[in-house]
Amino acid sequence: MDILLQQLINGVTLGSVYALVALGYTMVYGIIGLINFAHGELVMVGALTALSVIAALLRLGLGLPPAAMMLIALLAALPVCMLLAYAMERVAYRPLRRAPRLAPLITAIGVSIVLQNVAMLVWGRSYFSFPPILSVTNYDVAGATITDLQILIVLLSAALMAGLLLIVHRTRLGLAMRATAENLGVAALMGVDANRIIVAAFLLGSALAAVAGLMVSAYYGIAHYYMGFLLGLKAFTAAVLGGIGNIGGAMLGGLLLGVIESLGAGYIGDLTGGFLGSNYQDVFAFMVLVVVLTIRPSGLLGERVSERA
């Protein structure tokens, strides 16, 4: 029974990260109907930037406490990611605002490939290990172990998600975002600057991506130019699972996917009688997506897409 608890703890931690990244996908899709396949790469850039900053700080030998270094790394990664997201929107997606849906989709894939290769040129192809600045303490909880990093990830993600919900439901910006998501044309008639709102969605999503990138590289201790691909794909899966365009759906989908993946990887051997091993852990997540979409195509909480007049 304590394994189940442990798998759940791992799953919730992983799921929190998925949720943060899924929010980026869902916000953009909700407003302009674009699946930003390059969003995973924003996470990767955030992770590698943070890693480089921490490595540079260590080389300078300032003797800063780990928390301070992480904070500085985060403050460095945030503007980089947000700038990159803004550039993506202006250069790659805005010109295609009126184009048929397929064009921005393919562009997004193209942007993703470009970012991966740029990262490869800037940071190289080898895997970078997260500098051992974090001393991880284990806490024993009813037979399972939870580390302070896991607690931090879950709490920070929850706080960020709460913050996002606050912005979306209690501020004018959020009101404008919801209006634009419902009907871009009518919102514009009401005096909402659609371009500004779309940029805001990209910036918010990329800010969350930067945090997620730092968390992932700290949690797994490793970062590399290709890490955004699978993570992005799974986060997109999580967003669809919860209902694309639905912010609550992205959060639920992320958490659920993380838990399903952890439990699946743990029990897949037993379930298939040894036919499939735990190296099929990634497959499990996507299989669940297929099943859910077959039974409930709009996702668990229902999708929220703008009504095109």
Place this chain on the structure above:
Amino acid sequence: MAAVRVGSILILACAIAGLAACGDDKKAAGAKGGATVTIGIAAPLTGPQSHIGKDLENAVRLAAEDANAAKVVVGGKPVHFEVQAEDDQADPKMAPVVAQKLADARVAAVVGHFNSGTTIPASRIYNDAGIPQISPSATNPKYTEQGFKTAFRVVANDNQQGKVVGEYIARELKSKALAIIDDRTAYGQGVADVVERSAKAAGANVVAREFTTDRSTDFKAILTKIKGTRPDVIFFGGIDTQAGPMLQQMRGLGIEAQFVGADGIQSTELFKLGGNAVEGTLASFPGLPLERMPQGASFGERYRKKWNQDVVLYAPQGYDAFNVFVEAMKRAGSTDPAKFLPEVAKTDYNGITGPIRFDEKGDLKDGPITIFKAVGGKWQALATIGGPSQGQGAKAAEKN
């Protein structure tokens, strides 16, 4: 319209011709009046295992430099050595592509590849092209069981290495609950299977067998499952790039078991990848510890001076592989692979790693296996089993 058509076709043709012309210009940088011989090195130069591949490339380049400085004479003519390094990305699908490239470049010999998973498919290409190949590190037995006259290795293979590790786990560590993880590559799966067999035969109890891939970074799920079986020893068949995070995640989950690996994790890079969690880890290596190799210490020094870093894992073996080729060329009096290939099989050479002789399959004769322990950020040799002084199969463990 027609003019535009013809014009664009002409431009296209010129472009293609231009591209074809700037192919590989293998002009001999030329020793005066002598021959230039190119030796290929194929290893993962980019990607997660690039530190190990680069280490091999460094070793081969150092060997070429030394050979050129020594003004080697083959068949009465001075020979200048060049190195052609190719990146196989540790990918079994890239390996034949890289091998074909080296074969087409008509290299005289190949030091490569690093992984068993890449060495085995590539060996077919080298065999077809008649190019002698020495792997400095591939330990999967299948490599030499294919019957290729061109396939050799200068390390012991996994039948020996896995057996030593499995027996060590059962007899020395007295494991009552052994969990095994492998990365499903030819190497990882191969060595894990042998370890499982030998450990079981020696009386250990295997409680879990889990799998991952050679690109994964998340092992929490399988480690949690293993935690439930309460193992006292966990063996991992795979590379240091995975082992580092795996160890960190293990300790993060509160798993106190003894971590054991094979040569794939026994690199100096593991300490950077796994941090404090690496302390106390055991790993085997199909060779002697650097300081006990006949010329290990001096090689380590020269390597450090030239490349500004310590030997990572298989550099000494790469160096020796190169020199086995040079010696074979000298004995055959020719740099033509068809002529010096038979001499490679008859090698009786004292390299920096020790005496090198091949058996009829191309395996190293009397290859020793060393068990290392990670102590204070460095690998410490605990025991060496086998080796030429004790003879094949003798298990006299020389404790340091």
